[in-house]
Amino acid sequence: MCQRLAKTYRAALSRGGVTALRGLDLAVPSGQTFGLLGPNGAGKTTLVKLLLGIAFATSGTASVLGRPAGDVRSRERIGYLPESHRYPPHLTGEQVLHHFGRLSGLRRPGRTRRVDQLLRRVNLGEWRSVRVHKYSKRMLQRLGMAQAILNEPDLLILDEPTDGVDPIGRREIRDLLLEQKARGATIFLNSHLLSEVERICDRVAILKEGALLREGGVADLTRPRSAWQVETRAGRPDAVAGAVARVPGARAVDGRVEIEGDVPAVNSLIDALRGQEVEITAVLPRRDSLEDVFVKVLGEGETP
Incomplete structure (x- = not known):
């Protein structure tokens, strides 16, 4: 996925800038669930942005689904849930999914069927016509998961998907992720909830200040x-x-x-x-x- 990947941000008060990633080498096996771990400031979110093409590397290379990171053809096959996702408050849950469905290239009537299916799957069917500013944190996270898997992606990138969600909500999200894995999707997960990572991930990488400290299978690391x-x-x-x-x-x-x-x-x-x-x-x-x-x-x- 990435070779010698480095990222340094310019900073007004720092002559050398702020280094977020330091020569990172990392590969994510297809069809597996991969957990990215590290304390705040480890470079996890920066890596996600580089893989999506939202930010650009200072040096090194990154590829996603066999294409350069940020390539349009690879992004069409990616589902993404950012850490702090916000939807236009005046839209209903159904309208939000239709909006993202159009952005993903889904056409009617297939898009309508898919939106209806996902609203029912995440238990928002009765809330489909309610504006999202009335949704609870748990409901917004379920809507976010529906949005991320709307186009049945080959790669699902999730940044803190269970942040601020109660145990029931975490279980709902975990079940959704296991369903995606069962259909063959690769899942790249950034989370602070290590117990959840341990339950669903096949492999993990641990970062500190932009450097890779350890990578391996969960079963091997916890043997x-x-x-x-x-x-x-x-x-x-x-x-x-x-x-x-x-x-x-x-x-x-x-x-x-x-x-x-x-x-x-x-x-x-x-x-x-x-x-x-x-x-x-x-x-x-x-x-x-x-x-x-x-x-x-x-x-x-x-x-x-």
């Missing part, structure tokens, strides 16, 4: 480490403490026992618990969450 969690039946804290005291590296945490080590180490813990007649209900390998990985990578990453 189980050499640590175990042993859950026990409640009610015998003294017996659990006695078993833990006999096993190096074991510790009791919030009603469970954790241990760092290999299989023989966890077997020793299990034997010690059974020796104290503690009932074991589960033995689970511990894995880092995507949030754990994110915090660790940012902590290790040097400032470019």
Whole structure:
């Protein structure tokens, strides 16, 4: 998607300008859901703008769907939901979708059928004739998702799609994204909600101050480490403490026992618990969450 991509913005108070991207190399596999992560100021929104042709790179190259970034033919196959999307307040939800449908080249009567289908899909059918200034944040986000997938895009670029949305709204958006993935669309997602990214993304990239710190599959980045969690039946804290005291590296945490080590180490813990007649209900390998990985990578990453 991009090779040695760099972007520096001119700044009146900075002689060298403000660098937003630093020689970024990144590829997004077709048909996958790709998450772009990073703190504020990492360059995520700048990268999205470069891919859409809204901004231009200082150096390096970017391509989208086999065409140069910003190419008209590639943009016809892209659906885009910006972070702060605003629609003319005097338009109804139905009028908004027809407006964007015309911009996407959709013609009647196919456009009418598609608009009707999407309004019903995002549960706005009864609000189709209501002006959007009366829509809640959740409703506007659902309308935005309908607008982004209106032309059944091959590539869906979403900038903070669940920002400010309640848990029910996040689930609705997640279901829509999974539907798009199931039909073969590639999804490029920029989000601060790491739990949502972990649930729906195949791969992620972590940026800091315009530089790529880590990229990989979510399953690989959060793979189980050499640590175990042993859950026990409640009610015998003294017996659990006695078993833990006999096993190096074991510790009791919030009603469970954790241990760092290999299989023989966890077997020793299990034997010690059974020796104290503690009932074991589960033995689970511990894995880092995507949030754990994110915090660790940012902590290790040097400032470019």
